[in-house]
Amino acid sequence: NAGVTQTPKFQVLKTGQSMTLQCAQDMNHNSMYWYRQDPGMGLRLIYYSASEGTTDKGEVPNGYNVSRLNKREFSLRLESAAPSQTSVYFCASNTGYGTDTQYFGPGTRLTVL
Amino acid sequence: GQQVMQIPQYQHVQEGEDFTTYCNSSTTLSNIQWYKQRPGGHPVFLIQLVKSGEVKKQKRLTFQFGEAKKNSSLHITATQTTDVGTYFCAPSGGSNYKLTFGKGTLLTVNP
Numbered sequence: 001n002a003g004v005t006q007t008p009k010f011q012v013l014k015t016g017q018s019m020t021l022q023c024a025q026d027m028n029h030n031s032m033y034w035y036r037q038d039p040g041m042g043l044r045l046i047y048y049s050a051s052e053g054t055t056d057k058g059e060v061p062n063g064y065n066v067s068r069l070n071k072r073e074f075s076l077r078l079e080s081a082a083p084s085q086t087s088v089y090f091c092a093s094n095t096g097y098g099t100d101t102q103y104f105g106p107g108t109r110l111t112v113l
Numbered sequence: 114g115q116q117v118m119q120i121p122q123y124q125h126v127q128e129g130e131d132f133t134t135y136c137n138s139s140t141t142l143s144n145i146q147w148y149k150q151r152p153g154g155h156p157v158f159l160i161q162l163v164k165s166g167e168v169k170k171q172k173r174l175t176f177q178f179g180e181a182k183k184n185s186s187l188h189i190t191a192t193q194t195t196d197v198g199t200y201f202c203a204p205s206g207g208s209n210y211k212l213t214f215g216k217g218t219l220l221t222v223n224p
Contacts, residue, residue, distance in 0.1 A: 058211070102212060104155040106154075
């Protein structure tokens with residue numbers, strides 16, 4: 001099992017460009033999450049999907065959109081990238097029940113110039 | 114989500130010294146999870162605490178959940194260079210299945 005995979009690993013964008021970060025999990029998990037991590041700020045939840053067909057905003061959703069394509073895949077889209085979106089992006093998944101732990105992907109390191 | 118404060122933000126120790134990080138909440142927590150993130154890596158689950166006053170050990174790591182379930186700690190005995198990384202706590206459980214991570218404690222170890 002690959003667990004949670006993310007593509008790309010690295011990306012450099014110019015201000016105003018758009019891109020989609022891809023995430024897939026092979027653990028048959030119901031819930032999936034997108035976080036961003038900035039120095040000194042910990043992990044902040046951008047969007048999450050409790051189950052296939054549902055998505056909800058997290059703590060910092062502005063400037064992002066998501067799509068839960070199917071049970072396996074959850075993508076994050078930046079429509080018009082800004083330098084403030086320079087960050088490391090992590091996707092995570094879990095069963096979605098109560099106290100279940102989260103499994104993280106390796107991350108995407110995004111720089112917006 | 115439930116908010117927690119982690120202290121200290123940074124800790125530098127000599128190899129062999131002990132290390133403790135604390136996670137504090139103003140409200141009662143249902144459960145709490147701990148994660149470790151190595152430099153350049155992704156967060157990895159370490160443990161979950163559920164019961165009031167619970168103590169769990171993993172080799173040199175000791176995790177505690179306070180009696181009032183408002184605080185938790187992670188103690189590492191005789192640190193090694195492999196312990197380097199950021200340790201995060203995250204309240205879990207209850208009606209909220211989302212995790213709200215603390216800002217983490219970055220541990221560096223001087224060999």
